[in-house]
Amino acid sequence: MEYSVHVRMNQKLYLRDPEQSELGRKIIREGILLIKEIGFEETTFRKLAERIGTKEASIYRYFENKHRLLIYLIAWYWQWLEYQVVFQTHNLTDPKEKLERLLKLILLLDIAHLATDDVDIQSLHTIVICEASKVYLTHHVTEDNRQQLFKPYKDLCSRIAGIIQEYSPNYPYARSRASSIIETAHYQAFFMQFLPSLTDFGTSRNQLQLLEFLRHLLFTTLDHA
Amino acid sequence: MEYSVHVRMNQKLYLRDPEQSELGRKIIREGILLIKEIGFEETTFRKLAERIGTKEASIYRYFENKHRLLIYLIAWYWQWLEYQVVFQTHNLTDPKEKLERLLKLILLLDIAHLATDDVDIQSLHTIVICEASKVYLTHHVTEDNRQQLFKPYKDLCSRIAGIIQEYSPNYPYARSRASSIIETAHYQAFFMQFLPSLTDFGTSRNQLQLLEFLRHLLFTTLDHA
């Protein structure tokens, strides 16, 4: 059965809602592909406009600047992921099972069946791994945070922290553990691909070793609170 | 007793060795302060030159571009840190003690007594927390890696992995554990300061809670290999 999720985004993330027009959707769709292909720093609205067959100025009508576009894409991903977590765990009673499911979701394993209208989730996941931290590693974090731009990430982490609490009520670092498990998953995936000597995983796409590492990491810490 | 460490840098990290001239040392010293104050993206060689009282073109004689300057600074930090790890653990026999010492070093705790000629270590540590990942999160990681630009980081991680192996010979993920502990320490420190709801630590500079978290994380995983 195929179904697609509509993610409703915070209005501060854009100037004009990109989901409401063909051009907007193209900006998202092609933006993801362009950033994936040439990287965020090399991406410019000029290049994106050419690729789409529109003008720079038109893109500026949707997003203040390319940093805001990145924030939008990453926020979209977190919202999508949180939805998946909720959906895929809500009928599970065993918190351990929930955490197992969660780890696979974070690594985007076994999701071939998940459809989303416009967005290429695999590509977006790649972007999240390579670019997501740039979203908050800026000198205006505090201001962006005040505007709630990171709310989707925080919501996801709270959700995960909740499951952690459920599994191990005495563990005192549920929130740090939640943010850590996501971040660890992502840069270990990055290292595995680009700086493999910083990991214990073959260069091959063996995500299962990474999964095993994360599983051990998560459960040993929670089982000995 | 005060002593200062001279860190010998890989020649590929610069065009002209900044340690060999007054201007070069100023670039490093003031570069650290400028990046700390206004952030890496807002930093330009123009601004740095004005601050130093020199010309943009003169700085370009030392570093190809500001990204290379950042790589240099971060690499310097990793080399300095590895030296400290070696120095502060070489006379310890208990691997557990070594790991304890290591955690404190990573968080830059209890190092008031450490002198370094030119470099403001506290400021550099701040930069490492806020900017270090930008060094490898680029589209030219692979090329930079080929040029050995990340060697200091890799060396440090190997060193740490060695201690981990010593402490827990059966743990199968020493290298991933080494890179993880550093990265986790840093972005948890970042979150603590800027996005505290992603952590379990008060906004206050309570590095000790973070230390406690990392300690638990590290030892429970290694004690149950």
Added chain:
DNA sequence: ACAGATGGGATAGTATTGCTATCATTCGTA
């Protein structure tokens, strides 16, 4: 004391980026 190398100041200039403004055109809906 002199030739040559080296480091750095001064000035200029170029391509690209990031962003804004204006006006015309298209197109769906009232």
Added chain:
DNA sequence: TACGAATGATAGCAATACTATCCCATCTGT
């Protein structure tokens, strides 16, 4: 058919990220 919203087309500007050139001071070895 007239409206308003969305987009296209074009222009322009300030800042950034370099590169090039030339000159001058200093230091070095003979």
